[in-house]
Amino acid sequence: MNKQRVFVVGVTGGIGSGKTTICREFAALGAPVIDTDQVARDVVAPGSPGLAAVVAAFGPEVLTADGQLDRRRVRQLVFATPALREQLEAILHPLIRQETDARVQAAGFPYCLVCIPLLVERGGGNRVNRVLVIDCPTEVQIARVMARDELTAPEVAAIMRTQASREDRLAAAHDVLENTGDVSLLRPRISALHARYLQLAKEGAA
Numbered sequence: 001m002n003k004q005r006v007f008v009v010g011v012t013g014g015i016g017s018g019k020t021t022i023c024r025e026f027a028a029l030g031a032p033v034i035d036t037d038q039v040a041r042d043v044v045a046p047g048s049p050g051l052a053a054v055v056a057a058f059g060p061e062v063l064t065a066d067g068q069l070d071r072r073r074v075r076q077l078v079f080a081t082p083a084l085r086e087q088l089e090a091i092l093h094p095l096i097r098q099e100t101d102a103r104v105q106a107a108g109f110p111y112c113l114v115c116i117p118l119l120v121e122r123g124g125g126n127r128v129n130r131v132l133v134i135d136c137p138t139e140v141q142i143a144r145v146m147a148r149d150e151l152t153a154p155e156v157a158a159i160m161r162t163q164a165s166r167e168d169r170l171a172a173a174h175d176v177l178e179n180t181g182d183v184s185l186l187r188p189r190i191s192a193l194h195a196r197y198l199q200l201a202k203e204g205a206a
């Protein structure tokens with residue numbers, strides 16, 4: 001089957017910037033949203049070839065009693081040994097990429113949003129047609145994540161230190177959505193971006 005050309009908008013932003021919230025708004029307008037964190041979980045679901053490959057490489061100790069991938073155990077292993085992280089990523093990244101592409105193709109819409117939290121960190125800009133950065137002030141980001149994940153400010157700050165700086169992310173953006181204030185106030189801007197992406201998809205397909 002011929003691959004349809006689907007215009008892909010990569011959505012990124014720091015933890016708590018509001019990627020999930022904004023993607024939901026686009027979805028309400030009819031745009032398909034693919035969450036790569038979800039894809040990453042799905043490719044190692046019980047019974048999947050991905051899980052089998054991880055177990056073959058790391059041993060059955062990475063399984064929970066009910067046959068799920070024990071994420072905590074995996075995190076401990078790769079944290080202690082960087083080579084293992086590379087090995088894990090070599091297994092998972094191609095599977096995640098393949099599954100994401102398949103979902104983009106199956107979405108049946110002129111454009112697709114693919115939420116990629118670490119797009120800038122991993123240099124994923126060349127795999128998408130356009131980069132939409134969700135931005136908000138650092139203090140807002142910290143307050144949101146503290147409330148959502150019940151973390152302390154230093155814990156959130158530690159996560160943020162592993163992520164790209166606000167400046168680096170903004171430098172990679174084609175579009176920026178400033179997610180402060182009430183989400184309802186952003187709807188006109190989101191509708192305008194939706195129309196723009198439909199237009200760009202149409203131009204790309206011509």
Ligand code: ADP
Binds near residue numbers: 017144
């Ligand atoms: P991300 O997916 O980027 O980590 P989320 O969309 O989960 O961020 O948002 C983080 C938290 O902040 C969530 O609890 C969400 O409900 C809240 N939030 C997001 N955007 C806003 C906003 N504009 N106003 C108030 N709360 C928001």
